[in-house]
Amino acid sequence: MSQFTWLTGRGPALLETQLDRRARLAAPAPLDERALNEQRLVVLDLETSGLDLRRDQVLSIGAVVIEGGAIDLGQQFERTLRCPDRQLGASVLIHGLAPSTIAAGSERAEALLDFMEFLGDSPLLAFHAGFDRRMLGRALKQTLGHRLRHRFFDLAELAPLLCPQAHIARGGLDDWARHFGLQAQQRHHASADALVTAELALILFSRARRQQLDSLQALEQRLHGWRRRQRAQAF
Template sequence: MNIFNWIRRDTPQLSAAQQQRLAALPAAAALSDAPLARQRLVVLDLETSGLNLQRDQLLAIGAVVIEGGAIDFSQQFECTLHRAGHKASASTLIHGIAPSAIAAGTDPVEALLAFMEFLGDSPLLAFHAGFDQHMLARALRESLGYRLRHAFLDVAELAPLLCPQLTLRRAGLDDWLAHFHLQAAERHNASADALATAELALILFSKARQQQLDSLLALDQRLQGWRRRQRMPAI
């Protein structure tokens, strides 16, 4: 194959209007030392065709906003992406998104542009954030040629950090929700899981303030030390 044909095929083709929207996206904000109650945070959950970081596709995005120290129900995002030729697989039994819904979904370029406009410059929260960060970054790169630079905080790390007395260190979202008597309206639904994660995050932020950790910057710095300790061999 001619290398120039490969480059043209692999470069996202955006309309002039889409290019303008892409260029207008704000730069990601750095983690701030402002109080948590003054932060706008976007809590994200993704549904994918599987767990392979290189092969599987992003199928749905769900997100809610924490602002002013509470969940702002006027700011929510939900979208299923169109994926040509998508077929049912084992993951369909988990996320429940039928191939017909994906066939009728939103064009990935439009879906991802809309999400990034919704996100703005805000930091992101997710449960097991590394997976969501990688899958979102890959989708943005492939569909928009966009490099994701937004900060991610992992609620799966914040929970054991801020609740060291508990024995749920490697627990999943269901375990933490059960511990705090929270319920997800529908598990493995992107919007419902994002809302449940946001509710859990607010409880954790309350615990953070009790520990004099009242900013995203302070939480991130404490997390870095926590990660180093987790990697240390047991004596």
């Protein structure tokens, strides 16, 4: 058999070992009524070459696991993805990833397979999750021919839903971290941002339990109603 298999006529090639790994990736687990402290959740942060969802690329992936109601520091993920031909422009001033660091990063298919294996069937948490979901989904499709189907929960939605008294309607991660007295070791660094996002998630889960919202399924249902109210108020 050939060493490479082409995904499309113009698309990327994968080694047979990579195709085997892709075939064994776990399907996402359905949401259920398990208590939040019984869930394994993966908190994700991406650094990208910019904010254009169609053109920019994922440069680094940072993730940490919440399991048993606590951050499991033994389950952390960090990869810089090789991107030797990318013009980074002003984005390097934000994420601090030098072109030499990116050029020396992990091969993209390997890094993305590593992350998906780390993720398993777990739901994902992120701040402004829509951006991370679309960027990661496009990277997986272009690089691996794999469709991202995992559920994302957006802490930028959960925070004002669960803590309306904070009066931070459209705040960023820095605003909520400051509100709760959290400190990131290094902002705009994927692993550090994932860790402070996980700390914020634990605070929000504590607030959720006080409101009798002790499962992802319950949070999802409450979010549906909250989104409808937000849309109605916008008109």
